[in-house]
Amino acid sequence: MAEIKVPVVRNILQANERLAAENRRRFDEEGIFVVNLMSSPGAGKTSLLEKTIDALAGLIGIAVIEGDLQSSYDAERIQKKGVQAVQINTDGGCHLDGNMIQIALDSLDLSGVDLLIIENVGNLVCPAEFNLGEHEKIMILSVAEGDDKPIKYPLMFQICSVLLVNKIDLLPYTDCDVSKIRERVGQLNARGKIFELSCRTGEGFAPWLSWIEEKVGEHRALRAGKHS
């Protein structure tokens, strides 16, 4: 018997990274723009989807992957809007991973889909560590959660390219200062875009929708370029 030391140097999440890269290749082949939508529970992820689908469903093909610990409640909400939605139940798992997305993709007909939105499990910590193959990570912070969240959950705010500050119709009833959110996110991630909106009233929705349409257009153009 001999005691030996073996140098390894392997990323612990390499298996997930490989699956995420496979997903990404597939999305790019199909020319689908994919976003990983993250927030704490109750910030308004599903409401954002409903409102976005209402505005864009006639213009672009949309599909949704819903991640929750339990229930198919959210997928049913989305299906009522007439778009494809598949539910992943993580049975207590706190985040989605590349493998779950790969399995969910088998249940979706991607032909005619321009935009795939993956609604992650409500959580500001764990989903930040797991790539799914998405093009953009987007997060929602509702004003009721407070303007201190960027300080407390820096990784999530640092990695997201878009922050949606939701429920701005509630601002008069909270102590949340949106300028503080902007300042704190600016320290972490000055290149990130910030949209202030309300899923309930629709206020501030137009710039968000324009951004999505622009991104979908870019990916459509890539697909058209490939197939020409």
Place this chain on the structure above:
Amino acid sequence: MHELSIAQSLLEIIVDESRRNGLERINKVRLQIGKFAAVVPESLTFCFELVSRDTVASGALIEIETVGISARCEKCDFSFDVHDQVFRCPRCGEAALELLSGRELTVMSIEGETGEDDGGNQSPSCS
């Protein structure tokens, strides 16, 4: 509690490396974890104890080296340590940065026992 899935992935790597290197028992695992990784070291150690029971790595000591956050400015090329979560070049103020370190979740090495006689042989993986 994503530390549980990270611990499972860690165990898979250790089992794989043990097989490849003929290790029958793992005594120590060295990890690098970035300060900016959303991982609690104590939680990871605890989860690893659970998932490694009755495996080659049962009872192995997990040694964690924490790695600070550093970045390189994409405009002026200055490399610096990130303090107080300010991701901005201290020299020119640019926000476009490449993260150089801080998100590591890396297995650096494993130490353990081979089943064979020592016999003065060198381990093939230590070359």
